[in-house]
Amino acid sequence: MYIIVVGGGRVGYYLTKALLEEGHEVLIIEKDKVICDNINEELGSICLRGDGCEATVLAEAGTERADMLVAVTGNDQDNLVSCQIAKHKFNVKLTISRIRNPKNEILFKKLGIDVTINSTNAILEAITELVPTHTLTHLHTVRDKGLNIVEIKIPDEAITTGKKIKELSIPYGCTLILVISKKHSPQIPSPETVIEGDAQIIAITPPEAEEALRTALLGS
């Protein structure tokens, strides 16, 4: 595929690198001379210096034969105009725009931009997914062994508080490594260790047993 990337900042640079590795033909359009020179030096001559919102520059870039245009400058207005010109003047089938202000998503869709990517919302979703509901956090992946080291927070209201570890059905393949509670110093758990509210448990587990481990420790 022939893909035009507008904006040679960090997003544009790493995106281009990844697309090149996948075997696509990629051209970056970037205004700044220094950024342009650096890209050409590092990735080969694939950066065209110019304004990605100017029809003459887009024509020079061969936009009429592009399969896709991806606008990833830091300005929503520049990304919008670049995509609209690609679409209406050069008939590019697929236009993708990065969006900074989440409020602009509806506008961009309304104006015919095919795909919008909103980094603010993506990060927000990741946070809400991780923080309030999920009590299991990945700390480390043991390479080649297919094991994760995870932290599980025991809320005060968990029905397992007050129980001993031997009373819980810890799934096969999981090992509890450390119990950090408020009252005691961190300890290596034994079958007799009592689960306390507000404790953190560090465990090693295969990825497929994570959910079962969480259920065993939280009782829900």
Added chain:
Amino acid sequence: MKVIIMGCGRVGAQLATLLDDEGHSVTILDIDAYSFRRLPNTFRGTALLGNGIDQEALKKAGIEDTDAFIAVTRGDNRNIMACQIAKHIFNVPRVLCRIYDPVRQEMYESLGLETISPTTIIAAILKEKLLKEKK
């Protein structure tokens, strides 16, 4: 008539003053409060600090019940985006957009935006003036 002007440069400030003198209700937006120095002391309209491509700022400026929206910042893309927000999100009855780049101006005109390119207009005027006075 209620009018919102985006951009308090020379053109924006002068337009705001003219409309205000004729008794229209004018709100002028700019991202730099220093730009408002261009408005005369007699200006009775509202000068509002805010970015015209931000929907919240436009709401504060009263875009939901304005009769007209005019974008005259020096950024073509900002004008284009603000005007499209005014037209397609807030359904403002009259939207005018200044676009310096004649190619962009032509394209957005064909997409249904009411646009003006000073580049084309000034070039034509200068040419006419030059050739006339030569005779």
